[in-house]
Amino acid sequence: MEKSIHSFEIVDDNIIVKRIDKSLLTYGEIRIPNYLRDFFHFHEMEKHDRWDIRITYNKIDYYGVLYLDDYKRLRGKLRWGKDLTRELSNVTSKYVFESYGYDIKEENVPLLRLEKIDRQTFVADVIFPEDVERDAKEYMLHADKFIYGIKARFENDPEIRMKVLKQQGMSCAICGFNYENFYGNVGRGYIQIHQIIEDEMKMDEFDVEKDFIPICENCHGLIHRNKEEDLSVSELKQIIHIRHELRKTEKE
Structure with missing residues (x-):
């Protein structure tokens, strides 16, 4: 802890x-x-x-x-x-x-x-603590763009966001994308947070270290693309891995 x-x-x-x-x-x-x-x-x-x-x-x-x-x-x-x-x-x-x-x-x-x-x-x-606080507020202001369901209220909590970033860093936990590395200063401090667990629980039942990950907007959107049934983190990781291996094979 x-x-x-x-x-x-x-x-x-x-x-x-x-x-x-x-x-x-x-x-x-x-x-x-x-x-x-x-x-x-x-x-x-x-x-x-x-x-x-x-x-x-x-x-x-x-x-x-x-x-x-x-x-x-x-x-x-x-x-x-x-x-x-x-x-x-x-x-x-x-x-x-x-x-x-x-x-x-x-x-x-x-x-x-x-x-x-x-x-x-x-x-x-x-x-950047300043960015963590600001981004959380911005996400809540643009609910139509950033909110994917009722669980997202926890994804946008500044305290949870800070704990997740300290634990896991600023790169997407699924594909490895880093906004600052790709976009430079304009991408500094930017990343979204995804709540892995599916069941609604009270805050004191969450394990921030296990139940949340930093995630890029592309992966986040794909996970929630099908409103009837979300992709799991492991499923999307597997898809990315398979695509990566296929591209390697094609180059060879």
Whole structure:
């Protein structure tokens, strides 16, 4: 379950969320506090180890290093190159530095989501709380376009949306489409939420981690296209997989 400590949030054993701050954008590094040393496997490090790491952001691979600067206390840093710092700065600086003239509010500061694939491989996303709140309101204003049934009232709840994005990231859980990667800044922070479960239940019976997924508008529309019987997530994934394999065969 989610656990918030200082500027970090531990989502689960393989996912953390970090509030982006001036130090991260200025120096391209994160100082790892003691309570996250197991997440980064510092207990497996020798005194002078420096692990080369790969961070995938917007489908581009960037490289960095994990190392201990205090071996006795198992304290260390995660650092990356100027190229990733530049990419993160391009989309988040106005929320962090006063010189941009933006009305900075702590609750609107973007969040860096890091998903650990293994101890030296990570996938990064940036979540924009301001966009999560705005999109939820926009969906409710355009019910004819975005609402597919009674369950959608939960899909548009800002709190649920934020939890789903922290847990699963900004790409479609069915086809992998990422709006920012494809459209650039105009697609930043955009994704819909799909409620997988079919039965109407009370809010306290939902498992946000299992019952909701981020989803692109194309997949969402196809799932709900037949009003008599929705496609399931697994069925649509299978269709996409089969089509992908057929295209590979045709090319060969």
